[in-house]
Amino acid sequence: xxxxxxxxxxxxxxxxxxxxxxxxxxxxxxxxxxxxxxxxxxxxxxxxxxxxxxxxxxxxxxxxxxxxxxxxxxxxxxxxxxxxxxxxxxxxxxxxxxxxxxxxxxxxxxxxxxxxxxxxxxxxxxxxxxxxxxx
Numbered sequence: 228x229x230x231x232x233x234x235x236x237x238x239x240x241x242x243x244x245x246x247x248x249x250x251x252x253x254x255x256x257x258x259x260x261x262x263x264x265x266x267x268x269x270x271x272x273x274x275x276x277x278x279x280x281x282x283x284x285x286x287x288x289x290x291x292x293x294x295x296x297x298x299x300x301x302x303x304x305x306x307x308x309x310x311x312x313x314x315x316x317x318x319x320x321x322x323x324x325x326x327x328x329x330x331x332x333x334x335x336x337x338x339x340x341x342x343x344x345x346x347x348x349x350x351x352x353x354x355x356x357x358x359x360x361x362x
Contacts, residue, residue: 228288236285238277239275239276239278240278242274249270253342254339254342298360309348312348316341319338322334
């Protein structure tokens, strides 16, 4: 059962990374389409929920871990921060698609900043999950 849970947890993490890749393309200037944002949003939703559910399940399943371990709490906090930053970045890109030229540039710049902050949060999350500080 452990191997299955770990596989699903890592698979969900790959979906999160795929979302970061899609948003990175947008932040670097790729033309935006509402469908691309929808796919990225679905990837984040499935990946985010999967990492959270299977990660907590793993923490409860493995006898050496507790849900209140510092690295697990840090991972949950980083997950929440990354989710909110991504939500705001997506809103900015959608606003840019709907707005005029001047307004769109400002929205894209802000959305790109929020995306890069989310990328840092995801990177920190991966570091916490790999090295498990304090475990």
